[in-house]
Amino acid sequence: MYDKFVIKVNEDDNVATSICNLDKGEVIGVYELQSSDFVGEVKLKTSVPKYYKVALKEIKAVPSELVERLRKYPKDSRDKVISEVGESIVVKFGEPIGFIINCDVEVGEVVNLSYLLLDEELASKLYEFYEESYERSIISPRRVTVGSIGRAVRDLNINLRAIQLRGLDLPILRRVYLTPDPLLSRVFPRCNVIGKLLTSLRRGTDVIIGNLADLDWFFVVREKGMERKDVIRNYYSLLKRYMDVSIELM
Amino acid sequence: MSKEKVSVYVNRERGTIGIRSHILIMPLVFCVNRVAERIGEYFKGVSWGEYEENRVIVALHDSGCCHIGFDEEVAERIILGVSTNPNVFAVLFIGLGCGQFCTKEWKSRLYERNIKRVEHIVVQEEGYEEAVEEGIKVIDKWVEEAKKLSRRKLSFKEACDKAVLGVGNGASDASSGLFANPALGYITDYFLDRGASVVFSQTPEVLGAEKVLFKRITSSESLKSTSVREITLHVERYGSVRERKLLRKLSNIIRRAYLFKTSIAEEIGISEPTPGNIRGGLSTLAEKSLGTMYKVGEKHKLSDVLPYGEKVPRNGKLYFMDGPGQDLLSITGMVAGGVQLIIFSTGLGTPVGSIVAPVLKVTANKETYEKLQSMIDLYIPVEELIRKKKSLKEYVEEEFVPYILEVMSGRKSKSEELEQYDFSIRELWMKI
Numbered sequence: 001m002y003d004k005f006v007i008k009v010n011e012d013d014n015v016a017t018s019i020c021n022l023d024k025g026e027v028i029g030v031y032e033l034q035s036s037d038f039v040g041e042v043k044l045k046t047s048v049p050k051y052y053k054v055a056l057k058e059i060k061a062v063p064s065e066l067v068e069r070l071r072k073y074p075k076d077s078r079d080k081v082i083s084e085v086g087e088s089i090v091v092k093f094g095e096p097i098g099f100i101i102n103c104d105v106e107v108g109e110v111v112n113l114s115y116l117l118l119d120e121e122l123a124s125k126l127y128e129f130y131e132e133s134y135e136r137s138i139i140s141p142r143r144v145t146v147g148s149i150g151r152a153v154r155d156l157n158i159n160l161r162a163i164q165l166r167g168l169d170l171p172i173l174r175r176v177y178l179t180p181d182p183l184l185s186r187v188f189p190r191c192n193v194i195g196k197l198l199t200s201l202r203r204g205t206d207v208i209i210g211n212l213a214d215l216d217w218f219f220v221v222r223e224k225g226m227e228r229k230d231v232i233r234n235y236y237s238l239l240k241r242y243m244d245v246s247i248e249l250m
Numbered sequence: 251m252s253k254e255k256v257s258v259y260v261n262r263e264r265g266t267i268g269i270r271s272h273i274l275i276m277p278l279v280f281c282v283n284r285v286a287e288r289i290g291e292y293f294k295g296v297s298w299g300e301y302e303e304n305r306v307i308v309a310l311h312d313s314g315c316c317h318i319g320f321d322e323e324v325a326e327r328i329i330l331g332v333s334t335n336p337n338v339f340a341v342l343f344i345g346l347g348c349g350q351f352c353t354k355e356w357k358s359r360l361y362e363r364n365i366k367r368v369e370h371i372v373v374q375e376e377g378y379e380e381a382v383e384e385g386i387k388v389i390d391k392w393v394e395e396a397k398k399l400s401r402r403k404l405s406f407k408e409a410c411d412k413a414v415l416g417v418g419n420g421a422s423d424a425s426s427g428l429f430a431n432p433a434l435g436y437i438t439d440y441f442l443d444r445g446a447s448v449v450f451s452q453t454p455e456v457l458g459a460e461k462v463l464f465k466r467i468t469s470s471e472s473l474k475s476t477s478v479r480e481i482t483l484h485v486e487r488y489g490s491v492r493e494r495k496l497l498r499k500l501s502n503i504i505r506r507a508y509l510f511k512t513s514i515a516e517e518i519g520i521s522e523p524t525p526g527n528i529r530g531g532l533s534t535l536a537e538k539s540l541g542t543m544y545k546v547g548e549k550h551k552l553s554d555v556l557p558y559g560e561k562v563p564r565n566g567k568l569y570f571m572d573g574p575g576q577d578l579l580s581i582t583g584m585v586a587g588g589v590q591l592i593i594f595s596t597g598l599g600t601p602v603g604s605i606v607a608p609v610l611k612v613t614a615n616k617e618t619y620e621k622l623q624s625m626i627d628l629y630i631p632v633e634e635l636i637r638k639k640k641s642l643k644e645y646v647e648e649e650f651v652p653y654i655l656e657v658m659s660g661r662k663s664k665s666e667e668l669e670q671y672d673f674s675i676r677e678l679w680m681k682i
Contacts, residue, residue, distance in 0.1 A: 095462075095540050096536065098534040
């Protein structure tokens with residue numbers, strides 16, 4: 001029986017959790033919940049604060065070229081990415097909870113946010129629904145009827161006949177995403193989003209617009225001769241002029 | 251007290267049991283909060299029941315007017331749901347007269363549910379002082395009736411037939427996922443085994459642990475899938491109609507939660523875990539979510555997904571309510587769904603309570619328990635259990651279950667002792 005020990009949940013885990021403050025150099029037991037027994041010991045190379053994780057196996061950092069490649073080709077499947085970064089995955093509860101980046105972690109070292117940083121691209125691979133949800137929001141918009149865009153748009157003679165825009169116009173937020181999102185439409189009422197945005201956004205709020213520009217069939221141009229790019233330009237100018245917001249394209 | 255006996259209020263008309271018998275004052279709009287408060291103040295200190303556990307409770311909130319769409323629907327569902335909770339003996343609705351909900355037929359809607367002790371006072375019709383006086387008069391009469399009520403001893407299994415248990419978690423740290431949530435899991439299984447329904451909520455805390463939930467859709471033993479995709483394919487191919495429907499519902503809810511989160515907050519993995527979670531040793535949302543999923547036990551499969559605040563069927567099955575991650579809102583949603591008792595795990599400690607259902611707090615964090623004993627009900631002495639080689643399940647059944655039965659029989663939970671009768675109505679949109 002060890003005086004001090006760390007808790008490992010599943011036999012596949014490569015980290016365990018301390019239940020008290022542990023000092024560098026201490027040799028502590030590893031108690032596994034799955035088998036309800038001590039399964040080994042570990043010598044600490046760093047101090048480990050209470051409830052922090054300690055590495056039970058060496059965990060290598062994700063190669064920087066892989067992160068670069070992910071940025072270039074973000075559509076690589078989750079399984080492919082996970083298999084490639086296998087040695088960098090932190091496993092707790094028998095499941096991946098994150099990736100080690102920046103530098104390798106040795107046995108007995110603390111694993112905390114400074115190593116277990118979730119790179120955005122990597123994170124999207126970890127959360128299985130993340131990418132799928134986002135993609136669905138882009139590729140399957142539905143149209144709404146004339147009049148639901150709002151007076152603000154019509155008054156400006158912006159020639160959009162049918163745009164589906166849904167955003168969250170909570171004034172407390174610093175950033176607002178306008179994402180053509182069919183799922184949110186079930187949650188939120190169909191209403192005049194632009195009109196409400198005009199009245200409710202705080203000055204200085206950032207508005208991030210989904211990639212409307214990529215969707216040919218997303219717009220129906222009412223007047224002949226109106227180019228799609230004009231529609232988009234008009235739309236952005238509307239936002240700039242009336243909302244005094246900085247616009248960043250996703 | 252015998253381990254398997256509980257004393258409860260049996261309501262034959264409604265076919266339910268209550269573990270409390272509160273009188274609720276429900277303002278239908280925030281404008282009349284003060285009227286409700288004044289009526290409540292008159293009954294301050296008035297309580298009844300063996301442990302003085304029943305009270306006149308005022309459900310103060312800042313909703314009830316100018317809601318749009320989803321918010322209107324949810325606010326109405328919550329007000330109606332909480333008012334018809336089995337732990338409520340009588341309800342006094344206070345309306346202003348012009349609010350969104352003030353003109354609705356609350357009385358007849360409650361009558362339809364066999365709830366006869368209900369009154370609706372409209373301030374613009376009665377007058378301000380008159381409304382207060384009328385309210386006091388009505389409640390005075392109900393208090394006298396409530397004092398005459400007595401609990402009936404039932405076997406735990408009999409009580410479970412009509413009981414709905416809610417499980418939740420908040421202010422989590424690493425100890426929550428390792429011990430407190432697994433303890434909740436054993437309690438969940440214990441109740442489900444004896445015929446009670448159990449509901450859990452907090453959709454954002456499923457993100458990153460979808461697989462665990464998806465595996466609960468089917469009881470197929472041939473399922474050895476390792477990813478959501480494989481589970482999905484398996485259920486689509488071999489699952490029953492019910493399982494396939496449930497799979498789609500769950501998928502949609504989770505996709506929406508991702509979209510919602512990324513639409514209004516920051517990227518996934520950044521907005522959660524919260525600073526407190528990180529301080530408590532949780533580094534990523536997946537780590538937090540995987541830990542929280544232990545609270546749903548391991549024996550029973552998921553029966554259905556319910557909208558926020560929807561009534562939970564009393565059929566001894568496990569339900570997931572699509573609700574927000576915030577403690578109080580998720581608790582309120584479950585209480586509106588008819589939950590009589592909530593077991594809540596915490597790592598860093600939270601005093602949160604609920605408007606009509608006792609909330610029992612469980613922690614495995616020794617410091618939290620020692621510092622916050624006045625608000626934590628149950629503690630898991632982890633080191634002691636490991637040293638004595640005692641299983642968590644054994645400990646839960648020996649120490650926690652008798653306490654839970656006592657609370658069901660009237661003993662006050664810590665949140666009730668602190669008078670944490672918390673209530674909040676969820677709103678997504680601004681009011682216009």
